[in-house]
Amino acid sequence: MLPIAPxxxxxxxxxxxxxxxxxxFLGVWAAPTWLLLLGGFFVFRNRGRDTPSRPLAVFSPLDARVTAVDECHDPFLERPALRITLRQNxxxxxxxxxxxxxxxxxxFRRKTDNAVDASGHLAVWLKTDEGDDVVVAMQSRSWPHVFNCxxxxxDRLGQSRRCGFLGFGRWVQVYLPPTSRAEVQPGQRVAAATDVMATLVHKKQEAES
Known part of the structure; x- marks a missing residue:
């Protein structure tokens, strides 16, 4: 089986x-059409990832560049949050x-005039076994509209399990509990399912540290 996304x-x-x-019909004059096919293989390639074992780690959901790391109000769960903003590579x-x-x-789906604001994204709310809430909000207003989950x-998802397809050049914002510890900074490039963006920190861990 070729390493191609479903x-x-x-x-x-x-x-x-x-x-x-x-x-x-065109013979050798049709050679340029191979560029379309090669472009399709490039867009939909899926080589798989080797994920290190980190139980409380939050991995990047896509290949991207970190554009912002800040504290904010989560508009989806109505709570304080640590927000990491990513721009798809x-x-x-x-x-x-x-x-x-x-x-x-x-x-969740909300609309806004600000394309980078999370309230203009399609978002998914995730919960860990330890009770941590994480929201991944994906910009969905600009063309082309390509998203599949x-x-x-x-449904249960394993750490760094492939869960969909998002294209192209999208903004993604990850909302984490405010006690989380960021491990990336603006300008840094991250690889999906490989690079850790943050670590979830619980009260017991804070007391021990």
Whole structure:
């Protein structure tokens, strides 16, 4: 099986048929159509990731650059939060991964004129076994609208498990409990399911430290 995201297999099959038909009618003049097929393989590639074992770590959900790390008000769960803002890497893979081991609680959709504001995103609320709430908000208003999530409410996700496809060049904001410790800074590039963005810190851990 080729390392291709499930969301792209039908598109690539259609492109392959179009390339074959073009060669049938145009011969060598159809050679440029191979660029479309190669572009499709680039967009939908899915090589898999090796994730280090970190029980309380929050991994990056996508290949991206960190644009901001700040404290704010979570508009989805109405609470104080540590927010990490990511800009999707155009040259990276467009697959999305679960940032931690959790269960999907609920999906949210809100609109705003500010494309980078979380309230203009499609968001998913995740909860860990320890009771930590994490919200991943994905900008969904700009073209092209490409998003697919293979998990639904109530589904369990393993740490850094591939859970969908998001493209292209999107803003993503991750809302964490305010006690979380950030391990990235603005300008830093992070790899999905590989680089740790933050660590969840509980009261017992704070007392011990």
């Amino acid at each position: 969301e792209g297999r039908a598109y690539l099959a259609l492109l392959a048929v179009l390339v074959a038909v073009a060669h049938l 155009w040259r990276g893979e467009f697959n999305m991964y679960s940032p931690l081991e959790c269960r999907v609680q609920q999906f 293979v998990a639904g409410s109530g």
